[in-house]
Amino acid sequence: MRSGHARTATNRAEIKAVCLDVDDTLVDFTRAARSALFALIGRDDMWPAWQRATDEFVARCVSGELDSTTMRELRTKAFFAEQLGIQLDDHTVTALEARRLTRMCAAWRLFPDVVPCLDWLRAAGLRIAAVTNASGGPQQHAKLADMGITRYFDAVLIAGELGAAKPDPRIFHAACQRLHVQPHQTVHIGDRLDLDAVGARDAGLHGVWLNRDTTDQHPTPPPDIHQIADLEDLPELLVWHYATVPTPRR
Template sequence: MTSPFTSDIVDRSGRVRAVCLDVDDTLVDYLRTARTALAALIGRDDAWPIWERANAEHFARLLTGQVDYETMRRDRARTFYADLGELLDESEIAEREARRRAAMERSWRLYPDTLPCLEWLRSAGVRVAAITNASGAHQRAKLSMLGIAEFFDEVVIAGELGAAKPDPAIFRAAALALGVPVAATVHVGDRLDLDAVGACDAGMRGVWLDRGAEPVAVPPGVSVITSLDQLPGLLALELAPPLSMAAPAAAAVA
């Protein structure tokens, strides 16, 4: 992705000084790898809804501080296999989780639009943070393995902060860590509720990266893009004063 926009244009606007990004299913094709790893482990591809149900139950306990990450993973796996009719002991749960996670890590891939977007943000001179509800060690390892850790000035982790998206506290903490006013910060993510609306509620500009979700009503103030390729155009055309230069087209603000 090429763009004529440089740091002086973004800085001159006085409006966009930092960009925050979700990780999974925004930068990393997490859903595909997770489903593929689970199917390979259990030898069937129809159990993803069962996994999602177990994940929702136990991840909520992690975010509220009731359990740590490793306990959540064991409890989630226990519930999942029990729902499939298997009652497993602790050693078998640990062994299967290790195999599932190893298969996921081998399959992690960036979306094709991720690296060009990160390179543009760096060339534009804005501060960049990752904001994630996933485990800190897990996400930092993922960013490092995929070769993009260097693009982030800060990585803000829900479990380490004690607040998770869409809580305004996590967005405000990211802006504080970046040294940028909340109002001068944009957050981009694949979840309309957790990312875009949550950011707006915190005083940021929320951008929903719609990678093919079911059509939904988008609240006023939320911008919509369908690819990270559109983010430079959105920042230049919608969040800065009118410029004479052309920019990639961005989806309309709802």
């Protein structure tokens, strides 16, 4: 565990629920999305530009301006026009986007630490929510089902369905409401320091940053944000820092 926080009486709290981000926390999303983009354009150097386009178009989806299918096709059309100088007609962009999506969905994999962690959380009697900034509700529900982990979740909060995305406190508070817990009784874990850990903390939850990056090229989290390197470290963090987490029954 990378967290250097000492166990003190002041930071111990009763924890009743755990929220988890989905993409790049439970599912190795970036690897799948990068390989699908490579299949689409035949090069791997434009991932940052694709991510910027994704942030822009997903925000329009979360705001209700676009549905997720239209958003994906407009994103691909704009990306080809702006980054590659290629104008795609509607028929071509529909076919290309369908092929990219199929390839990406086929490449989704759970990280190996996910199921043991979810089993532990369940055995400890904690309520569990998935809280994701994904634009498309049906696709995200299908992803959890395809991965075989739907049964673990008492609630699934999807930004595209809710109309609010992390770090907006509304999505964290909606998760707590669905789980029938208070924010201070809830830990949220995700791979984005800003959107997940800091966003959760600012909404009154306990924020945990899942930093799977093994290089040193990452920011230093604020002192009140716990950092773990993989989900194997989560049970120890919960038991050590939050004293009233029950011991799992095996």
